[in-house]
Amino acid sequence: GTLALKLPPYSPEATAAFATAITVMMIFTIFGNILVIIAVLTSRSLRGPQNLFLVSLAAADILVATLVIPFSLANELMGYWYFRAAWCEIYLALDVLFCTSSIVHLCAISLDRYLSVSQAVKYSARRTPGRIKAAILVVWLISAVISFPPLLSMNKSQDGQRCQLNDERWYILYSTIGSFFAPCLIMILVYVRIYQIAKRHTRSPSYKRTVPRPPSLSVPPPSPHNNNRNSSSSGSDMEKVSELVDQGPSRAARLSGGGVLPPPSAQQSRDMIVTSRGTVLVAQRVRAESTPNTARRKALVNREKRLTFVLAVVIGVFVVCWFPFFFSYSLQAICPQACTLPDPLFKFFFWIGYCNSSLNPLIYTIFNKDFRRAFKKILYRNRKDTFF
Incomplete structure (x- = not known):
């Protein structure tokens, strides 16, 4: 054996x-x-x-x-x-x-x-x-x-x-x-x-990609010596603003009365709009992905x-x-x-x-x-x- x-x-x-x-x-x-x-x-x-x-x-x-x-x-x-x-x-x-x-x-x-x-x-x-x-x-x-x-x-x-x-x-x-x-x-x-x-x-729904909110507009207060002219034509300015927001920041830069504005950076996430009288209107865009913390969290x-x-x-x-x-x-x-x-x-x-x-x-x-x-x-x- x-x-x-x-x-x-x-x-x-x-x-x-x-x-x-x-x-x-x-x-x-x-x-x-x-x-x-x-x-x-x-x-x-x-x-x-x-x-x-x-x-x-x-x-x-x-x-x-x-x-x-x-x-x-x-x-x-x-x-x-x-x-x-x-x-x-x-x-x-x-x-x-x-x-x-x-x-x-x-x-x-x-x-x-x-x-x-x-x-x-x-x-x-x-x-x-x-x-x-x-x-x-x-x-x-x-x-x-x-x-x-x-x-x-x-x-x-x-x-x-x-x-x-x-x-x-x-x-x-x-x-x-x-x-x-x-x-x-x-x-x-x-x-x-x-x-x-x-x-x-x-x-x-909260997991799906959120749609950015419409741009919110902030109008800087007019200077005192331009007060009357600006107030009398505020309606036409706002019409131009709404049109420019739809067309994008590049269109706003081309229509600037005081020269061409540089395109806004991605970090700023806003559109600078200049009317024919020089009034600066800011279209603030809200993006879910714009903050570094959100991007880091998404990567994790x-x-x-x-x-x-x-x-x-x-x-x-x-x-x-x-x-x-x-x-x-x-x-x-x-x-x-x-x-x-x-x-x-x-x-x-x-x-x-x-x-x-x-x-x-x-x-x-x-x-x-x-x-x-x-x-x-x-x-x-x-x-x-x-x-x-």
């Missing part, structure tokens, strides 16, 4: 191909997630407190690539557990912890998105770096509480050649519900709520929208990668005889889940221009430092 157990499960060619693919994935996972951490910590556009969740999530993915995947790869290719039994327990604990931590992070991120949409002003004032760091600590504590207790009764073989979790029904149901299905349900419900709120805001809202969309993609990809494994794993507890999958297919689902750790940096690059700009800046700066 021991001799058969130690025979390699794959041919040399398959072993080399599998080892190469997983090694490339590990390198890409480590490199990509380090880029994410550097980008968030150094880029001004990504320095918001909410992005600290992405730093912690990237750290969890790096830990998966360094402390879990190499030993899973050795265990897979060799067909038995080569390392000490004590490390087997640590390895299994870290494997469950990091996977659970990833999905609990995504739960926290979805709740952060919900609060930023439903209570934008109030929550943005309360969302400080200190509170986000405290939330991240809670995420890791929750992950540990979910992950560690069942590991006290792991399935240890008598010969010490295997390293695997027990296959008891209570453990399978506990781990699949606590580590995946319950957090998934929370995330789906939260994002449905976010979608409903965003849809309601889009349809509400657009950035929040982009980040919400990107994080929805991250959550969706995570679910797609891990659902096949957790679903097939839960079937072992629900119907162990009739629903058992072929072992190669189950292992394929297992490794697809690990691949998720390498995908987040790719998603950020494709769907978010702030991350894309930050990555280019980091890579080009390092390239310049290398050559010069």
Whole structure:
């Protein structure tokens, strides 16, 4: 039995191909997630407190690539557990912890998105770096509480050649519900709520672009020596003013009696109109977009929208990668005889889940221009430092 157990499960060619693919994935996972951490910590556009969740999530993915995947790869290719039994327990604990931590992070991120949409002003004032760091600590504590207790009764073989979790029904149901299905349900419900709120805001009249009010006219008081002439012809002046307001400031400049007036600046947001007798009339336009605070707020809202969309993609990809494994794993507890999958297919689902750790940096690059700009800046700066 021991001799058969130690025979390699794959041919040399398959072993080399599998080892190469997983090694490339590990390198890409480590490199990509380090880029994410550097980008968030150094880029001004990504320095918001909410992005600290992405730093912690990237750290969890790096830990998966360094402390879990190499030993899973050795265990897979060799067909038995080569390392000490004590490390087997640590390895299994870290494997469950990091996977659970990833999905609990995504739960926290979805709740952060919900609060930023439903209570934008109030929550943005309360969302400080200190509170986000405290939330991240809670995420890791929750992950540990979910992950560690069942590991006290792991399935240890008598010969010490295997390293695997027990296959008891209570453990399978506990781990699949606590580590995946319950957090998934929370995330789906939260994002449905976010979608409903965003849809309601889009349809509400206050969200739509406001139409500027008609220009308000202010007439400077006439000088005393011109009082009679101005008062006698105020009606004709006002008619000209209304005509000029319709025709725009350029027309007013051309009709100026005292020469051509320079066009008003966009910051002034007003039309200077000069009548034939030199009276200056000011047409003040009210624009919703004219103040710097409004423009800044609009930019922040657009950035929040982009980040919400990107994080929805991250959550969706995570679910797609891990659902096949957790679903097939839960079937072992629900119907162990009739629903058992072929072992190669189950292992394929297992490794697809690990691949998720390498995908987040790719998603950020494709769907978010702030991350894309930050990555280019980091890579080009390092390239310049290398050559010069």
